[in-house]
Amino acid sequence: MRRIVDHILGNQILRQVALPFLIRGNPRDPVPFIALARQGEPVCWLPGINAWLVTGHSDVKALFGDSRITTDPRAYERYEAPKVDGAARWLAEMPFRTTPSNQDSLGRRLVLSALKPRAIERNEHRIGEVVEEFAVALRQREGVVDLLGEFTAPVSTIAIGRVLGVPPKSKDEARFRVLARQTTRGIQPFLSRAKRRASEAATVEIAEYILNLVEARRREPGDDLISDLVSASQSASPARSEDIVRVIAALIAAGSGTTGVSGARALRSLLLHPSQLSLLRSDRSLLGNAVQELLRYDNGLLLLPRYVLEGFEFRGRTLKKGQLVLVSPLGANRDPRVFPDPDRLDIRRDTRQALTFGYGAHYCPGANVALTEIRLMVAAAIDFIPPNARLLEDQIRWSRSKGLMAQIKSLPARFDR
Numbered sequence: 375m376r377r378i379v380d381h382i383l384g385n386q387i388l389r390q391v392a393l394p395f396l397i398r399g400n401p402r403d404p405v406p407f408i409a410l411a412r413q414g415e416p417v418c419w420l421p422g423i424n425a426w427l428v429t430g431h432s433d434v435k436a437l438f439g440d441s442r443i444t445t446d447p448r449a450y451e452r453y454e455a456p457k458v459d460g461a462a463r464w465l466a467e468m469p470f471r472t473t474p475s476n477q478d479s480l481g482r483r484l485v486l487s488a489l490k491p492r493a494i495e496r497n498e499h500r501i502g503e504v505v506e507e508f509a510v511a512l513r514q515r516e517g518v519v520d521l522l523g524e525f526t527a528p529v530s531t532i533a534i535g536r537v538l539g540v541p542p543k544s545k546d547e548a549r550f551r552v553l554a555r556q557t558t559r560g561i562q563p564f565l566s567r568a569k570r571r572a573s574e575a576a577t578v579e580i581a582e583y584i585l586n587l588v589e590a591r592r593r594e595p596g597d598d599l600i601s602d603l604v605s606a607s608q609s610a611s612p613a614r615s616e617d618i619v620r621v622i623a624a625l626i627a628a629g630s631g632t633t634g635v636s637g638a639r640a641l642r643s644l645l646l647h648p649s650q651l652s653l654l655r656s657d658r659s660l661l662g663n664a665v666q667e668l669l670r671y672d673n674g675l676l677l678l679p680r681y682v683l684e685g686f687e688f689r690g691r692t693l694k695k696g697q698l699v700l701v702s703p704l705g706a707n708r709d710p711r712v713f714p715d716p717d718r719l720d721i722r723r724d725t726r727q728a729l730t731f732g733y734g735a736h737y738c739p740g741a742n743v744a745l746t747e748i749r750l751m752v753a754a755a756i757d758f759i760p761p762n763a764r765l766l767e768d769q770i771r772w773s774r775s776k777g778l779m780a781q782i783k784s785l786p787a788r789f790d791r
C-alpha cells in the first residue's frame with residue numbers, strides 16, 4: 375500500500391489530477407462526487423493535492439476565457455518536465471498551446487484549416503470508410519462483442535491517421551496503428567518497464583514517420599491535414615518541419631484515445647437507456663443532437679488542469695500564482711441551473727450550452743473531427759447492434775490509471791440474432 379501511495383505522490387499526473395477520484399470517486403460514475411463538490415463549494419480546495427476544483431457551469435465557462443490562468447503546465451509551482459520525450463511531454467509542452475501571449479499559434483491556424491468546408495467533407499468521407507471497414511464484420515456477429523476493442527478504439531486510431539494523410543489500408547497504416555497505440559499509452563503513469571520502453575521506442579519511430587510525411591507533403595502537397603498544416607505554416611511565419619511534427623504528434627496524442635473512449639461511453643449510455651436507443655432508431659434525424667447529448671451526458675473527460683499566472687479573487691476565494699486549478703467540463707455539463715434534470719439522458723435536449731469541447735480560445739481544434747467520428751460510429755452501431763443486445767456491464771474492464779479521463783478498457787455486449 376505504501377508503495378502505491380508513494381507512486382501516486384511521485385507521479386505528476388496522478389498527484390495533480392487523479393487523486394480525488396482514486397480516494398473518493400469511481401471511474402464508472404464520478405458524477406456524484408462532482409455534484410457534491412458543486413453543491414457544497416463551487417470553488418473547492420482539495421487539500422491532499424493542493425488544487426482548486428471548479429465544477430459549476432458559469433464558473434467553468436468564465437475560467438475558459440480568463441487570461442490570468444493558463445493551460446501551460448510550466449506555470450505550475452511544482453512543474454517537473456516529463457523525463458523522457460513521448461506522448462506525456464508532447465501534451466505537456468504542445469508548441470501550439472493557446473496562451474494569453476500566444477493567441478495566434480500554429481494550433482489556431484490548424485483550426486482554421488480544419489474548419490474549411492472542403493476539409494470537413496473530406497474528413498467525413500475518410501472517417502466513414504474506416505467506420506464501415508469495422509462495422510461490416512459486426513453486422514453478422516453473435517455472442518460477446520467488445521464494442522470498444524473491436525470497434526470504437528481501432529476506428530479512432532485509424533481515422534486520425536487517415537485524416538492526417540497516412541495512406542489507407544497500407545503497411546504504413548498497420549504500423550501507424552500499432553505505434554499510435556503504444557505512443558499514447560505512454561501518457562499512462564502505471565506501465566511495466568517493458569511497456570514503457572516499447573512506448574518510448576514507438577514515440578521515436580512515429581515521430582520519424584511523421585517527419586517523412588511532412589517532408590513528402592512539402593515536396594508534393596496532397597489532400598490531407600498534413601498538407602493543410604504545411605501550407606498554413608508557410609503562409610504566416612514559416613514553421614520548421616520539427617515544429618509541425620510536434621503539432622501532429624500532439625494531435626495524435628489528443629485525438630486518438632479520446633474518440634475511442636467517448637464513442638464507447640456513448641454506446642454504453644445508449645445501451646443503458648433502451649428507450650432512448652429505440653427513439654434514435656426510429657428517428658435518425660435526431661442523430662446530430664443525440665451525439666451532442668451523449669457527449670454532454672458522459673464523454674469520459676473529467677477535469678482539465680489550469681495554472682494561475684497572476685493571483686486573483688474568484689468567487690470569494692484567493693487563487694495564488696502558480697496554483698493548480700481543476701475545471702470540470704463534466705461538472706458544467708451536469709449543472710442543473712443550465713440543464714434541467716441533468717442526470718437524465720434525453721437525446722432531444724437543448725445541448726447548446728454544453729462545454730464538452732471547451733470554450734473560446736481553448737475550444738477543441740479537433741471537435742469537428744470528433745463529432746463526425748462519433749456520429750458515424752453511433753449511426754453504424756445502431757444498425758449492427760441487434761435489438762435484443764445486452765450490455766455486460768459487470769464485465770466492463772475499468773482503469774483508474776489516467777487522471778484526466780475516466781477510463782474504460784472494454785465494452786462487452788452480448789449479441790443474439
Ligand code: HEM
Binds near residue numbers: 470472626633729
Ligand atoms: C470526443 C472527443 C474529444 C473531446 C471530448 C475533446 C475535448 C477537448 C477539450 C475540452 C479541450 C480543451 C482543453 C483545455 O481547455 O484544457 C480540447 C483540446 C484539444 N483537443 Fe480535443 N477533444 C476530443 C477529440 C479531439 C480530437 C479528435 C482531436 C484531434 C484531431 C483533438 C485535439 C485537441 C487538441 C490538440 C487540443 C489542445 C488545444 C489547445 O490547447 O489549444 N481533440 N479537447
